[in-house]
Amino acid sequence: xxxxxxxxxxxxxxxxxxxxxxxxxxxxxxxxxxxxxxxxxxxxxxxxxxxxxxxxxxxxxxxxxxxxxxxxxxxxxxxxxxxxxxxxxxxxxxxxxxxxxxxxxxxxxxxxxxxxxxxxxxxxxxxxxxxxxxxxxxxxxxxxxxxxxxxxxxxxxxxxxxxxxxxxxxxxxxxxxxxxxxxxxxxxxxxxxxxxxxxxxxxxxxxxxxxxxxxxxxxxxxxxxxxxxxxxxxxxx
Numbered sequence: 309x310x311x312x313x314x315x316x317x318x319x320x321x322x323x324x325x326x327x328x329x330x331x332x333x334x335x336x337x338x339x340x341x342x343x344x345x346x347x348x349x350x351x352x353x354x355x356x357x358x359x360x361x362x363x364x365x366x367x368x369x370x371x372x373x374x375x376x377x378x379x380x381x382x383x384x385x386x387x388x389x390x391x392x393x394x395x396x397x398x399x400x401x402x403x404x405x406x407x408x409x410x411x412x413x414x415x416x417x418x419x420x421x422x423x424x425x426x427x428x429x430x431x432x433x434x435x436x437x438x439x440x441x442x443x444x445x446x447x448x449x450x451x452x453x454x455x456x457x458x459x460x461x462x463x464x465x466x467x468x469x470x471x472x473x474x475x476x477x478x479x480x481x482x483x484x485x486x487x488x489x490x491x492x493x494x495x496x497x498x499x500x501x502x503x504x505x506x507x508x509x510x511x512x513x514x515x516x517x518x519x520x521x522x523x524x525x526x527x528x529x530x531x532x533x534x535x536x537x538x539x540x541x542x543x544x545x
Contacts (some may be wrong), residue, residue, distance in 0.1 A: 314426075314430055315361075317340075317350065318330060318343045318362075319343075322365075329392075332422060346369040346372075354381065357533050358534065361388050361433075362387060363426075364389045365393060375407060378391075383486075384486065384488050389410060445458050445459055461478065463523050465507045477512075502531060502534050503531035510542055
């Protein structure tokens with residue numbers, strides 16, 4: 309059994325196989341947050357529910373196969389994924405390797421194969437996150453020059469399509485990086501993600517009320533998928 313309940317998304321276009329995987333995961337103590345059979349729906353679920361891990365079939369419905377979806381996951385979310393496939397030919401393996409998966413399981417597979425791959429993937433991802441260095445002061449482009457952003461002055465970061473708005477105690481800066489990329493800088497305390505569109509500095513929180521975080525004049529929503537993690541990052545008496 310899993311020592312703590314992790315949330316897993318299954319991307320598999322064969323319903324019988326997907327249902328069997330879901331029952332196995334439930335038996336092992338994992339929470340299956342959804343089953344999708346195509347990349348478009350899978351991406352929407354990832355955005356809405358933020359799974360801890362994705363089980364990803366290579367051959368799925370739609371124009372985008374599992375390897376292409378994996379590339380999207382790497383670029384936008386940084387969530388670990390394990391491939392499930394009946395194709396283990398050299399061409400497929402070479403495509404898969406470029407996405408740096410957390411695991412690779414060839415069908416048919418056993419419950420033991422599934423459990424061991426998931427546990428190793430989650431453990432490895434946890435270690436990667438723990439080993440990320442704390443955020444440091446950095447520079448952003450402004451006009452023809454660079455402006456220094458002090459980490460302790462950063463209030464929060466807000467997603468804006470392929471850009472990110474950085475709100476500091478002094479002003480707002482618009483930078484040409486996605487929030488996912490920015491999150492790599494702010495993966496340690498005092499920064500925490502509270503919504504798919506917001507990363508905040510908990511040291512600047514003034515109040516938490518009615519599902520919102522208040523930082524100065526700004527009211528920011530706490531996403532359902534980020535609620536528990538957020539409250540684990542703040543000190544309460």
